[in-house]
Amino acid sequence: MYRGITNVSIEIPLITYWNTGRFSGRGAQWVRALLVVGLLACRARPVATPPAPAPDIVMVAARPPRPAGCLTDAAAAGQQQARLPAATMSYRGAEWLTRPERIAEEDPERLIAALHLRPGMVVADIGAGVGYHTWRMAPLVAPNGRIVATDIQPQMLADLERNVRARGLANVSTALSGDGETGLPSDAIDLALMVDVYHELSQPARFLADLRRALRPQGRLALVEFRAEDPKVPIRPEHRMTAAQATAEMAAAGFCLVGRDDTLPWQHLLVFEPLRH
Secondary structure (H helix, E strand, O other), X not given: OOOOOOOHHHHHHHHHHHHOOOOOHHHHHHHHHHHHHHHHHHHHOOOOOOOXXXXXXXXXXXXXXXXXXXXXXXXXXXXXXXXXXXXXXXHHHHHHHHOOOHHHHHOHHHHHHHOOOOOOOEEEEEOOOOOOOHHHHHHHHOOXXXXXXEEOXXXXXXXXXXXXXXXXXXXXXXXXXXXXXXXXXXXXXXXXXXXXXXXXOOOHHHHHHHHHHHEEEEEEEEEEEEEOOOOOOOOOHHHEEOHHHHHHHHHHOOEEEEEEEOOOOOEEEEEEEEOOX
């Protein structure tokens, strides 16, 4: 009845004994006074409030710092979709890479301008084929810069070397790559360009891990793929990618989107930087 009473077993019998009438006169008055004082003291006694439980400590895993201007959604890495890699185009079809229609379909000059190349840069043209973009980029990074052109097929590189010699370009070297290896030296590349190549990799995660090794601290990856979102792009579906799919796969490999250009006729240009630990 009264909060804080701890001696109920004593007080209640006294009250009961007093109510029997055995106490009378001065003795009853003393007992009554003692009971009243005791009850008042119990009522005034502060009730201790139990301490609040300590909050749980939540450990948040540290994330690599995001580059300034990172446009990748934090959940992008978990939004990958199943995708089968396309077959690699054979060197026997190399003439398709220099078809006259490619100028209108892809606008390579606009693409190269969007890369903002500067003299002295080291650029990797990954999956360079016969050198369609290599010979356009080489004069822009001269005299001190160079292009490292890679391909998975030695026959493509042989054609590329002939094309480079025919144009008198001295700042181009070649390297044979693998499906999971870039063939590039470590910490050497300012910009890696992949034009219609990434979707053909059968081991993209392994390849991108090796590319991270090859990029310099401020190095970037420029990914160019035919737009799967656009039904007017007349390219087979397995050779196209959506920007969302490409960004999700790059995020899972530790790359952050820092730039995007959709002004090319048929392709996305997506620029990525690796997250640094």
